[in-house]
Amino acid sequence: MLHPDKIRFMQRLQQAAVHQHVFYTAGRTDLPGFDRLTKRFADAYGTELSRQTKHKRRLAGEASSCLHGVRLTTRSDNGQLSVDWVLLVSPGFGLVTHREQLQDLRDPRSRLMSPDERHELVHDGKTWSWRLTHRIYNQYLDRIHRIASSSTDRRRQIEINGVSRDADAEILLDRLYSEPGFRLVRRQVGKLVAELRRDWKRLRPASGPQLSERAFLAYVRFLPDQPVTNGLTRAERREAFLSVFPEQIASTTISDSY
Template identity: 25%
Template sequence: MKNLLLYSSLSIVLQRIQDFVNLGYTRYVCGSTSVDKIEQVIALFEMNYQASISRYQRTKRTHMGLGNVHLVLRLKGEQVYWWLLATPPEVGRHPIHETDTLKNALIVGERIEIDGFELVRLPKKGTDHTKLTWRMTTSTFDGFSQSVVEAVRSRSYQRMQYVLYRLWSNPGFNGIRSQIGKLVVKYRAEVKRASIKDAPKPPEKLYYLNRRPHDGITVKQLRAQLKSQV
């Protein structure tokens, strides 16, 4: 349990999950619990799935032909959201394969979705390969598209500025950046169609999301925070 961190940043959670899926932890189950129960939940995961063993212990299990599990935790308000990511059965046996109905993160219809984003494999530009990345779900993208249209047609500088701010506030994963580029094209077309000369301009660059450090809190620190609030 001492090795586990709870992350408040959505970007860090998305990066960690993408990392593990890239490493072959393609099966998953997820859920949530209240902050006051997370210690019991983690203890259960440790007892049943060895969810927080060391890198050395995981390597040892792999050499023995056994599967492994990683646990990602997100602290959001009074809830803790969790994802148990497991290697597939063909890599090696693991108790989670017997006790849980796991989804396959690489299959359409079973992809990992978090806050309107989904983990997908998209073609890698200039190659025949694919790359794992996050993008907006269809409903999220359509919602932004509608917001762009409504903001421009309102002719309100503040509404147009706000919709651009919302777009640039999204995590800069490759798939998301590509979608934002399409929405910016739509925004400019709508502004031109409405003949709005003083409309706010989108920022010149949409930066990639840099590698985020493991900025989180331990269960011990969370426990101390909860006690201080009593």
């Protein structure tokens, strides 16, 4: 299935891993290429079979497969929107295990990354979840220490709701609290914010601007599927249709084949 946004894509990959699809291969193509890939994998590996059928095959020792893609904002050389895709496979025998060069999600050397390569899918002994990569986590730490220890002449003050704040620290907090709230990401953000507050208390004067209080990073809520067909979701096709025919009332039904 092709998804319209990164969070849905990441949720489906996480769900697949939870259901024992721990082997994968991945790549990047364009919209027509993903359509061809979908048909080829469905014919060869049964990626479009029902959940019940896949479950029965796994019980019989066969590998089951699922394909997920995400529509990107970048375009390929031919002007088509790019698509990142991941084929996930469960343990077992089958054509897919012979044809594809599969990597193991459980291997730290071949962890599955998010499309922007900021997050990695890991099992922490409890279950599968996404977390910030070591590179991104350390970048945040470096930025925290750099901002907290910046010299007086490099500090920028802004006013938020009548209260003086440090501009760079507030931008950093905005970025931290905009991270997707997967369980392990939430834990990391909590540690990073605590580190920022410790550095602030240690390096900044109590008489100067203090850090704003923030609500906790909310969990990512479950997002239902919004399949992308011909580059657009159903809601996007409806919006495009009504922009061309504004006289149509909001309740107009538009088929998926439009």
